[in-house]
Structures are given as structure tokens and as C-alpha cells.
Amino acid sequence: MKVIKAKDYADLSRKAANIISAQVIMNPKCVLGLATGSSPIGTYKQLIEWYNKDDVDFSGVTSVNLDEYVGLPEGHEQSYRSFMEETFFKHININPASTFLPDGNVEDLEKECARYDNLITDLGGIDIQILGLGHNGHIGFNEPDDAFEKMTNIVDLGETTIQANARFFASEEEVPKKAITMGIRAIMQAKKIILVVNGNDKYDILKKALTGAITPHVPASVLQLHADLTVIYCCDQEI
Ligand code: F6R
Numbered sequence: 001m002k003v004i005k006a007k008d009y010a011d012l013s014r015k016a017a018n019i020i021s022a023q024v025i026m027n028p029k030c031v032l033g034l035a036t037g038s039s040p041i042g043t044y045k046q047l048i049e050w051y052n053k054d055d056v057d058f059s060g061v062t063s064v065n066l067d068e069y070v071g072l073p074e075g076h077e078q079s080y081r082s083f084m085e086e087t088f089f090k091h092i093n094i095n096p097a098s099t100f101l102p103d104g105n106v107e108d109l110e111k112e113c114a115r116y117d118n119l120i121t122d123l124g125g126i127d128i129q130i131l132g133l134g135h136n137g138h139i140g141f142n143e144p145d146d147a148f149e150k151m152t153n154i155v156d157l158g159e160t161t162i163q164a165n166a167r168f169f170a171s172e173e174e175v176p177k178k179a180i181t182m183g184i185r186a187i188m189q190a191k192k193i194i195l196v197v198n199g200n201d202k203y204d205i206l207k208k209a210l211t212g213a214i215t216p217h218v219p220a221s222v223l224q225l226h227a228d229l230t231v232i233y234c235c236d237q238e239i
Pocket residue numbers: 034035036037038039040066067131132133134135138139140141
């Protein structure tokens with residue numbers, strides 16, 4: 001595990017973007033595992049800047065996102081599809097047909113979970129996965145539980161997750177209570193993982209995830225077992 005303390009959020013974002021752009025330059029047909037949330041926004045901004053300078057070309061890249069809410073109407077501005085379009089996809093030359101997110105609007109959600117796992121397998125797995133960290137230790141929407149959820153699955157979002165996400169909705173009641181998320185297996189099978197964590201409010205859970213017991217009660221702790229994990233964090237205290 002490589003743990004890098006960034007000077008500030010801009011530094012964190014540049015460092016993460018550096019790793020991703022190097023991957024795309026070395027393998028223009030790579031599969032990027034992407035995340036939503038506030039943590040990677042600066043990384044996407046930096047990548048867009050380099051794209052605009054012709055330093056990186058996304059035309060051959062495929063992307064698979066970690067998760068999507070269940071039940072938000074198509075095009076809802078808080079859906080993770082909309083977030084990715086607005087924050088990243090529409091600013092770069094990735095082929096829209098090569099951008100994948102789980103579909104939280106299908107009737108048969110179990111079938112959708114299996115389809116998403118098969119899709120990732122068919123793509124040959126994920127070359128590099130970017131992750132944020134939830135206050136409760138979740139990665140993707142794999143919430144604390146008694147067992148690691150291996151496959152893409154439907155989750156009931158925990159109270160802290162709903163509260164944290166309420167800032168994006170008019171009220172807490174509007175936050176969907178379920179989501180569909182890539183499982184731990186696909187995440188752990190990514191050839192490389194970058195975990196980006198910003199803010200002192202994440203310090204305790206980051207420390208627990210990286211140095212505490214490996215337990216499904218802290219889902220991110222499983223990352224200690226990954227062979228190529230880079231953690232880039234920005235907190236006042238050192239891990
Ligand atoms: C987003 C995701 C979540 C977030 C996590 C941190 O696709 O899967 O696990 O990465 O909730 O969110 P932020 O970055 O908003 O603190």
C-alpha cells in the first residue's frame with residue numbers, strides 16, 4: 001500500500017489525475033472504474049484540463065461506475081449518471097456508448113446486478129478504480145455489514161450515508177433509500193486502486209480502514225489486502 005499525504009485538495013486531485021492519465025496514455029483502451037461524490041470532482045476537473053490541452057485522449061477508454069441510486073427517474077439531476085455526464089463525460093471525448101453505470105430503474109434489479117458483474121467480466125476487468133470513502137467506511141455503497149458483499153448488489157443505504165447525501169437534495173426525505181453497487185469482488189479485482197480522501201472529518205475512519213482490523217464492519221478495510229493500492233489523502237493529521 002502506498003499512502004500519500006497531499007498538501008491540499010488541489011494537490012490531492014492532481015496526484016490522482018496524474019495516475020489516471022498515465023494509465024490512459026500507457027493503455028488508451030483501458031477500463032476506468034469511476035466514482036461519484038465530492039472527493040473525485042477535482043480529479044475529473046484536472047483530467048478535463050489536460051484533455052483540453054491535448055495531453056490525454058479518452059476516445060478509446062471504457063468506464064464503469066461504482067453505483068447508482070435505485071428509483072430516481074432517468075435524467076434526474078441527482079442520479080449518478082447525470083453527475084458523471086455533468087462533471088466529466090460531457091467535457092471529454094469518451095464515447096458515450098462506452099460509459100457504464102448500473103441501471104437503478106429496471107424492474108428486475110437482481111438481473112441488473114448479474115448483468116453488471118458480467119459486463120465487467122466481459123470488459124476484462126477494471127484497470128484502475130478510483131474510490132472515495134464514506135464516513136461509515138463504505139466503498140461504493142457497500143455499507144458496514146456482517147459479511148463482505150462480493151457481487152454487485154442492492155443496498156439499503158445507512159443513516160449516515162443518507163444524511164451525508166441529503167446535501168444534494170432538497171430534503172433528507174428525497175434521498176433514495178436504496179442503491180445498486182458494484183461488489184467488493186469487482187473492486188478488489190481491479191488491477192490498481194486509488195482511494196482519495198479529503199477532509200479532517202474522514203481522518204478517523206481512514207485510519208481505521210488502513211490500520212485497523214480487516215472486517216466487513218469497515219468495508220474499506222478490505223483494501224489492505226489489495227496488491228496495488230494508492231491512498232491519497234488530505235487531512236491535518238498524518239495517518
Ligand atoms: C460514490 C461512492 C461513495 C463515495 C463516498 C464518499 O460513487 O461510491 O462510496 O465515494 O460516499 O463520498 P464523498 O466523496 O462525497 O465524501
